[in-house]
C-alpha cells in the first residue's frame with residue numbers, strides 16, 4: 001500500500017512536469033491535445049493546468065481557431081518571466097550574455113570581445129564584471145554557461161579547453177569567488193560543452209530529427225566539437241567527457257593541434273584553420289574568423305577557384321571524419337552543426353558523397369547527412385537556456 005501511494009505521488013509530480021514541458025515545447029497547445037499527446041485523462045490534465053495557473057506559470061491565450069465538436073479549444077502558454085537564467089557563451093574571440101526564459105526563448109543582449117590574455121584570472125574577471133553589470137532581476141534562477149572544450153558532464157569542471165590552454169578549471173568556484181550574490185541568492189551554475197548543447201537544442205527543435213535514436217553531431221566552429229546520441233540519450237562515456245570528435249587524428253604527423261597532438265580533424269575543418277589555409281596560400285580576408293569564413297563560402301559560391309580549392313580540401317577531411325564515425329557508430333543521422341548550418345548545399349552534398357564512398361556498407365538513402373537548423377549563436381544560447389530551464393522545472397515540479 002505504502003509503495004503504491006509513493007508511486008502515485010511520484011507519478012503526480014512527473015505528470016505535472018510532463019504537462020508543463022509539453023506547453024514549453026508546443027506553445028498554444030490545448031488541454032484536449034495535451035491529454036491526447038501525453039496519454040492522460042482529460043480531467044487530470046485540467047487539474048494540473050489549474051494548479052499551474054494558480055502558481056502563475058501557465059496562462060490561457062485565446063482559442064485555437066480550429067473547429068471541434070463542442071467548445072472551441074483554449075490555447076495555453078508558459079508565463080516566460082517565471083524563471084530567467086543568465087545564459088553565457090564563452091569563445092576564444094567573444095563572450096555573449098543573454099537572458100533565457102522558461103518558455104525557452106532567449107534575448108541576446110550583450111556580446112563583447114574576450115580578453116586577449118586567456119589566463120583564467122583575466123578571462124573570468126572580464127566575465128564576472130559583465131555579469132555584475134546586469135543587475136539582479138528577481139526571477140533570476142541560474143547562470144548557464146556554454147564552453148568549447150571538455151566539460152565533465154554533470155559538474156562545472158572544465159577538464160580541458162585546449163584553445164584557451166585551460167586544464168581543470170573549476171568554473172563554479174571562479175564565478176562564486178567573484179560574485180558573492182550567487183551564494184546569497186542561492187543561484188545554480190550549470191556548465192555544458194557547447195556541442196552537447198547544440199545537439200540537445202536540435203533534438204528539441206529540428207523536425208527532421210524527430211523519432212531518430214542514434215546520431216552524430218559534428219560541431220564546426222573555431223574549434224571542432226561533437227556529441228553522440230545513442231539510444232535517444234546523449235552519450236557521456238566513463239569519464240563524462242565523450243564526444244571530442246574534433247581530436248580524431250585524420251593525418252598522422254599532420255598539422256599541430258592545440259591539444260598537443262598532430263593531424264587532428266579540427267586542424268583541417270575548423271573555420272580558423274580553413275581561413276588560415278586560404279590566407280597562407282592566397283590572400284588575407286577581413287573581419288573576425290566567422291566573417292572571413294562567411295566570405296570564403298560566398299567566394300566559392302561565386303565559383304572563385306581558390307576558395308573552391310580550399311573548401312574542397314575541407315570537404316575531403318570532413319568526409320574522412322564522418323565515414324570513420326559512421327563505420328563505428330552506425331547512426332541514423334550525421335548533423336553538421338555550428339557554422340555547418342551555414343554551409344552551401346553543394347558543399348554538404350560533396351561531403352556526403354565522399355563520406356558515402358568510404359562506408360563499409362552502402363548506407364546511402366538510410367543515413368541522413370544534413371546541416372543544422374540554427375545559426376551558431378542562437379544555438380548555444382538556446383541550448384544553455386534549455387538546460388537551465390529543464391533543471392529549474394525538475395527542481396520545482
Ligand SMILES: [Zn+2]
Nearest residue numbers: 247257259264
Ligand atoms: Zn587535437
